[in-house]
Amino acid sequence: MVLASMAFLTAALAAPPIDASHSADVERAATGAEAPVSQELTGPAHTQALTSLDDRVAAVETATVTLVGHPLADTAKAASRTLFRPDLVDATAAPVMSGLTAEQLPDRVLGARQKVASGDVATAARVVKGVETDVLLVALDLGDQSALNVAMTRLLVSADPQVALLDAAVGATHAAAEVRDVVAAATSAVQARDAAARITVAAQQIAVTGDEDAKAAVAKVEEQARSTDGYTNGSIPLKVLCAVAFAPSQHLRCDAAEALVRLNAAYRVDFGRDLLITGSYRTLEEQISTRAAKGTMAAVPGTSNHGWGLAIDLDQVNGYRSAQYVWLKANAMTYGWHHPTYMDEGGRGPHEPWHWEFGTSDDAGTGTSVPITVGVPAPTAPPVNSPAPPVVEQPSVAPAAPAVTPSATPTPTPSSSPTASTGPSAP
Numbered sequence: 001m002v003l004a005s006m007a008f009l010t011a012a013l014a015a016p017p018i019d020a021s022h023s024a025d026v027e028r029a030a031t032g033a034e035a036p037v038s039q040e041l042t043g044p045a046h047t048q049a050l051t052s053l054d055d056r057v058a059a060v061e062t063a064t065v066t067l068v069g070h071p072l073a074d075t076a077k078a079a080s081r082t083l084f085r086p087d088l089v090d091a092t093a094a095p096v097m098s099g100l101t102a103e104q105l106p107d108r109v110l111g112a113r114q115k116v117a118s119g120d121v122a123t124a125a126r127v128v129k130g131v132e133t134d135v136l137l138v139a140l141d142l143g144d145q146s147a148l149n150v151a152m153t154r155l156l157v158s159a160d161p162q163v164a165l166l167d168a169a170v171g172a173t174h175a176a177a178e179v180r181d182v183v184a185a186a187t188s189a190v191q192a193r194d195a196a197a198r199i200t201v202a203a204q205q206i207a208v209t210g211d212e213d214a215k216a217a218v219a220k221v222e223e224q225a226r227s228t229d230g231y232t233n234g235s236i237p238l239k240v241l242c243a244v245a246f247a248p249s250q251h252l253r254c255d256a257a258e259a260l261v262r263l264n265a266a267y268r269v270d271f272g273r274d275l276l277i278t279g280s281y282r283t284l285e286e287q288i289s290t291r292a293a294k295g296t297m298a299a300v301p302g303t304s305n306h307g308w309g310l311a312i313d314l315d316q317v318n319g320y321r322s323a324q325y326v327w328l329k330a331n332a333m334t335y336g337w338h339h340p341t342y343m344d345e346g347g348r349g350p351h352e353p354w355h356w357e358f359g360t361s362d363d364a365g366t367g368t369s370v371p372i373t374v375g376v377p378a379p380t381a382p383p384v385n386s387p388a389p390p391v392v393e394q395p396s397v398a399p400a401a402p403a404v405t406p407s408a409t410p411t412p413t414p415s416s417s418p419t420a421s422t423g424p425s426a427p
Helices: 024-032 043-068 086-092 102-117 121-149 161-178 182-209 212-225 254-271 284-297 323-335
Strands: 242-244 247-252 277-279 311-314 355-358 360-363 368-371
Touching (some): 043 102, 102 121, 121 161, 247 277
């Protein structure tokens, strides 16, 4: 999967809301990547500077329309430099804030237009740059979250062309964000969202039309994904879990263990050795002792995804710049594994580059990861040309064999299962 790390804007597969600390590089880009604009521009230089800012705001508006899916109100009137409302500018010129969503962008665009209309080049430049950063954050979040939402589903339809389109779109979103191309970033992010929606539709169709072999394969997948139903966090007997084939002292939920074996095989091709796992499933007692030893660096006992057999710690991934971390960021999601986005460099933390999870969805705002609900509902209508946004709850499953495609329609998961939990589940 093309989820390459980048130095300019940190990858953030974060569930909404977006956190202001999404990336240290974003903050740097928003405050210091350009030389300050002189406040003493006059004559042609002043006019040229304002024209350039107008062009940038127009690009931001185009990107925002792409992200929100509808035209922005009143921006044409706001473009006139004879119209200026300080009260509106003051309300919308704030820096990137926690909880920023796509629907908040239109007001920020309008504020940027108003500030340009004031003729204050230096202040307008800062405001425009901040809005550009806002758009890039929203685009990155949309692209990464779309990929995360279907991390399990894509394994069920790995040969579908939309899988490759999703990967390409997410990669393009990051590449565009790195050079601060707001239009390209927004366009690619929406393409990623639409590809993810089509992947879900493809899984739904196969659930109805698959043959008997596919039904047998998905039955095994469902059994694995629901093997921990009825247990509480940290109380799962080892006989219910599966030993990791290349590290038999470590145990995970069986689908997570099988997916990790496939990820390890790809890792071994590039690094010549196996992943070195230092932690996997943790009993409640082990979570208590870990919390006592590490304090807030460890999850509250009974909430850790280690307690569901869905998390591992790796010995050789000790830094965000390590070759192993970079490789895993680019490839792990192909196998259903990912690094929680709030643990990314610049995220709210805890900062643990060694911690990786299977089949969970992140909330960067709260710093939690919740296991994704299992289930592929049957389609109620044929797919339309304009796909719906990706569904947050997707099947948390991995196929027994990558080439086999399932076809059964899972039933809802019991409330005792982690996949049905509505509360936060920390790493």
